[in-house]
Amino acid sequence: MLEKKANTYEKAVLIGVINRQQDEEKVKEYLDELEFLTYTAGGEVVKRYTQKIDVPNPRTFIGSGKMEEVEEFVKENEIGSVIFDDELTPVQQRNIEKQLRCKILDRTGLILDIFAQRAQTSYARTQVELAQYEYLLPRLTGLWTHLERQRGGIGMRGPGETEIETDRRIVRDRISLLKKKLDKIDKQMETQRSNRGALVRVALVGYTNVGKSTLMNVISKSEVFAENKLFATLDTTVRKVVLGNLPFLLSDTVGFIRKLPTQLVESFKSTLDEVREADLLLHVVDISHPNFEDHIESVNQILGEIGCAEKNTIMIFNKIDLYEPDEIEEDDLETVRTTRHFTIADWKETWMKKMSGNAVFISALNKENLDTFRKRVYHAVREIHVGRFPYNNFLYPENLDEY
Structure with a gap:
């Protein structure tokens, strides 16, 4: 607890x-x-x-x-x-x-x-405010103990306008204003993305609280806010990272969660655009969580909804230092062995084995297996870069170890 x-x-x-x-x-x-x-x-x-x-x-x-x-x-x-x-x-x-x-x-x-507590920048606050108003609109009647100003009498005849109708109109106007504001910011962010040049774009995605920001800090040597709470990061952070002498852009995005409100998916459209426009996804998974496979499914479902299900993806199984399989005593003949009893070595022999090397097991916090992680990311980024600029092939060796 x-x-x-x-x-x-x-x-x-x-x-x-x-x-x-x-x-x-x-x-x-x-x-x-x-x-x-x-x-x-x-x-x-x-x-x-x-x-x-x-x-x-x-x-x-x-x-x-x-x-x-x-x-x-x-x-x-x-x-x-x-x-x-x-x-x-x-x-x-x-x-x-x-x-x-x-x-x-x-x-x-x-x-x-x-989300309202965690939003730090003006952009994130605007996104959250829009989602809140869209959620609030059908629930306005619950906020009032009186419904009408119109009470009848001299000068007070006619249909008038109920207070709840007035507030619905105010909320609709606010929603419209926020959408226009977000559209303007979206265009600015689109221009920023187009100005980043031809660098390969890599996006960290995953369930909330799986260690994306911690991994971002380790690989980019930056100080992105990271905390053991859900949705510690709302704003997308983009950093230039260099492996060997190969540069690329790495973005840390908002974490996903099961039953994610549709209002948030819509209002965080531009944040998710970083994922849509990425050349490579690093899907970070907390392997120490007993239901990490459900988390993977939830993230894949949202990626499918935003049209990113087929993107080139590397699975990053994080927090191996915290992974503890359930144990079965040697003389216990009744307990049926399930995935809860799997060691990490056992997991590597399951469906993960079919991922053609696109599965890496690390601890971002304890910096375990980060060399393997860097080599795999380098290889994937190099393939994308060389495919885009074949004449740069000689600049970047196939193996990171050659530097």
């Missing part, structure tokens, strides 16, 4: 549902991740609730009996927030707020809140 100071963290309760799409084990994994998100946002999880339900209750998402159980716990323990792992409809959110009388968030709202 993460160490927390109870007096500095807001008490929170998590709620997840077990259904045909996600069994009990999967829900536990999602709630583990949701707890880390809550911690990152400044919360302390004091209790979790799960319920088996095939179809969410249209009024309160979970059943009435479970709602009463949660309500009692919230009252007795002064809970500040109740956070659902799945996205709530505006109606569900309003109904739950009325019954529990505390802040109600879903995974999307929580991620948006973290």
Whole structure:
């Protein structure tokens, strides 16, 4: 468990549902991740609730009996927030707020809140603000205890304009303004990318908190912010890196996550353009995470959505220093050996063996196997560069060791 100071963290309760799409084990994994998100946002999880339900209750998402159980716990323990792992409809959110009388968030709202905390530059703040307003628009009615200014009487007849309609118009206008602002910045960033010349572009991609920024710092000798929290980096950082005498551009991008809000994918379009325009992707994976294969699938799904699934990619399995397989005693004849018992050597003999050398195992933090990593990246960048400029072939030896 993460160490927390109870007096500095807001008490929170998590709620997840077990259904045909996600069994009990999967829900536990999602709630583990949701707890880390809550911690990152400044919360302390004091209790979790799960319920088996095939179809969410249209009024309160979970059943009435479970709602009463949660309500009692919230009252007795002064809970500040109740956070659902799945996205709530505006109606569900309003109904739950009325019954529990505390802040109600879903995974999307929580991620948006973290992004708002983490955004450092004007560009990132604009992207997050746009995503927040698009998420807020259908939920505006829940923010008002009174709906109309129009009360009738002398000089007050006619349809008027409800306060909620006024605010919807204000939010729509703000969304339109932010989109125009982002379009302008997008064009500026596109010009910046075109001015970078013919250098090969390499982008770090991967699930959040897998060590991309740490790897960026090691290979580029820069000081990109890195922290053991989700979404430590929102702004794309681009650095010129030289291996041997071969230069290329390396970019660190925002981390992906399961159930990533569509609003964020859209508003972070330009950040993702660094991935779209990259010649080579370094897909960083936290191999010490028990569900790293699911993380790979989630990242590949998002890469597919932005048209990057077929890009030249090297898999970088990071945090080998933290990898600990489950052990089976020699006299244990009942336990069935699964992937949780695999050593890294075992993993290398699975589907990873078919990757034609495009899998590298490192520890960015402890700088283990970085020579192998540099050689593999050098070889891939050289192939792209020589393919683009054949007459430069003699400048760059095939092997990095020749320098």
